[in-house]
Amino acid sequence: MDHFQYCDGQLYCEKIPVAELAAKYGTPLFIYSEATLLHHLKEIQSAFAAVNPVICYSVKSNGNLSIAKLMVDHGAGCDVTSGGELYRALKAGTPGNRIVFAGVGKSDDEMRMALEAGVLLFDVESEAELHVLGEVAKSIGKVAPVALRVNPALPPKTHVKTDTSVKGTKFGFDIDTVLEVAQGVVGHPGLSVVGLHMHLGSPILSSQPYSEGSAKAIVLIDALRKQGHPIEYLNMGGGFGIHYRKQEALPAKAFADVILPAVHQTGCRLVLEPGRFIVGNAGVLISRVVFTKESGGKRFIIQDAGMNDLIRPTLYDSFHRIWPVQPQAGLPTPPIDFESEIPDTFAQDVVGPVCESGDFLAKDRRLPLLKRGDLICTFSAGAYGMSMASNYNARVRAAEVLVTGDTARLIRRRETFDDLIAPEVDCLS
Structure with missing residues (x-):
């Protein structure tokens, strides 16, 4: 269960349009749903209630x-x-x-x-x-x-x-x-x-x-x-x-x-x-298309989230559902099967700005044509997204937002360039 749903042609987290959060906090952006977090915790508490378990949330997941x-x-x-x-x-x-x-x-x-x-x-x-x-x-x-x-x-x-x-x-x-x-x-x-x-x-x-x-x-x-x-x-x-x-x-x-x-x-x-069971589907990664291109018979969506933000596809060949935040009219919102032959879509690689050939979120994924500035959502990114994020290529790490109903609050600000060099600047000779 999660509380990321499409309504009137756009993605919401609980009661807030994701596009509004991206406009306010920038991208890449991790967004979490409090209702989903608590639902999954309560599911485990209820399933094992007969033995009063000690449930210890796995901090490494997030x-x-x-x-x-x-x-x-x-x-x-x-x-x-x-x-x-x-x-x-x-x-x-x-x-x-x-x-x-x-x-x-x-x-x-x-x-x-x-x-x-x-x-x-x-x-x-x-x-x-x-x-x-x-x-x-x-x-x-x-x-x-x-x-x-x-x-x-x-x-x-x-x-x-x-x-x-x-x-x-x-x-x-x-x-x-x-x-x-x-x-x-x-x-x-x-x-x-x-x-x-x-x-x-x-x-x-x-x-x-x-x-x-x-x-x-x-x-x-x-x-x-x-x-x-x-x-x-x-x-x-x-x-x-x-x-x-x-x-x-x-x-x-x-x-x-x-x-x-x-x-x-x-x-x-x-x-x-x-850890993953609680937070995995309680979080998404929102990114913005920077460029699109064709090369060697392949189509590429170059967006501003990279392997430094979500390394699971590169590290484990992991599959994450990916779909536009505001899909074009006539497209499913979202498709039932992300690995099927979806009408009006094309095989494309979703890649990031990091200088590595392994910098991708998806390969040969059926997606509609997207243009510069469009927002895309990578689902199931709540676990082992931010917790495994890095500053490779001197990229600042993303902001994180927690949504509760119709309110949202920043729970980690976006890093700055000064944050990147803070442990080193006093050591310059």
Whole structure:
């Protein structure tokens, strides 16, 4: 579900015409719908309500302070993967005991920061990390609450760069060796192994991996308890897929149906780390056509959003629906199938201004003829858009706007050239 709809020939976010926002705030522009954000959070809360889960919004998907605060204000915690994300979560008002800290390469300083903040769990991913965390915790008189992240060695489920539970990835303990490692820290004065963590990758469009992962989690939790570890938490991560092309994603209830039996059987408190599911379809990227051209038998739409704004198509060959903000009369608004032979459209590459051949938002996409100044919308850009944005080619990062009904507010101003050089200017000799 989202609240981006066409009405009277133009795209609206909730009750505001997108063209008005682009005129006021400029382009490229990320626009988010509060109603969509809250709808998807509530969908997860409702689907898993029977076990009162700890839902920790994944800050890496979109770390804007206003969005994180909205999540926290409506009952969520935060999942973080760095000291910077932890800082964001705390600034957004997240209590430490509603934060889980994941990531394969936590520094000693990040560990200390998280211990001082009183995080709920450290998702620990290697034996070396486990022992260093224990020593850091001891050095400041703390005991680190640990969830061992296990790689369940499941078959491939998604893109190779986002599949985290196949053999040979950097994530998690091997399922064949985790119990041996856990045995070695029974009674450790700086560690308390209180959870099992199993993140399977993203975006996942089937409940089967969660069913298989949960079954393995039941066996491991029983074995860890027999070793003497007081396992209280089962963290099944996030990764629930969303609609990028059509209506391909499952509702949260489909995942709850296969995860909840394991929660009931183990008696654990469930932790979830959703990000994309909440924010992915709650945001769009609006850009303006700069030029159009033909070259080598191909048509190009050159617009002002680049791979530095939304790198997913370049990085993962990801598909995002793209359509004009104000399509010509007679065109569908929008088409049901963006990959079909849409009348009055032509195969075109949607490219940006960055000096790389890989700078594109879509290739050979059926779109109508567009002219300089037209606005286009790239849908499903709320997750891993702004959070992965960069200043490559010394491009300033986009502004972000949050819409609530018939009001809109700026939640991140557009960067300036002075912002680009601020960390360097005082270092000039």
